[in-house]
Amino acid sequence: MQEKDSASIYTFLEKKNLLKESPKYWWPNAGSFEVVVGAILTQNTTWKNVARSLESLGGYLELEAFVQIDEVVLKEKIRPSGFYNQKAPRLLNLAKNIEAEFGNFYFFQKRVTREWLLSQKGIGEESADAILCYGCFREEMVVDTYTKRFLAEFQIEFKKYDAYKAFLEEGIRKRYTKNLNLHYARFHGMIVEYNKQKKSKSLH
């Protein structure tokens, strides 16, 4: 049982104005296929390295173009993100499955389920929620290592991913009835930015 409601933590973060430099939904190019690629590339990897990979992917960041990339070429392009020997085949497999199952990215956005994503090799709970929240604008909140570390500062800790997610979403749902996706997106975004800011301050 927790003392603090996640809505009060949300307010605490909002007062810090952490997202003034960020896009509306925080994740770069939210609502595009690029989010799917970024969600996998950023696994256990800093965003700075992911950004390099996305840049070298250039015009291939649309589903129809992405499925055409040769695996060896893709490995080379995503090299800065690390784990490229497993991320490249998983990304290609996922992109091809999206085309086969949904036809195009628009129908994927509208129809994909969390279960379908979790059945794909290379997508775990966090990546699934990142794709749903930022790629498909669904009412699902992301829990990552930043989130767990941040909540630990409030003595809030759980064993399982779903428990973190339920705690975070519940406070928001109690306070807001509209735009839940936007609130979840910004909540997670603020947590990441809070950690980045804290880290940069502790360096000097």
Place this chain on the structure above:
DNA sequence: GGCCAGGTGTAAA
């Protein structure tokens, strides 16, 4: 030079 980063899959206890 060692540790960590916006995790996941697999194997073994």
Place this chain on the structure above:
DNA sequence: TTTACACATGGC
């Protein structure tokens, strides 16, 4: 069901 380990680059 839990734990241990591989996967790999780049920043500090």
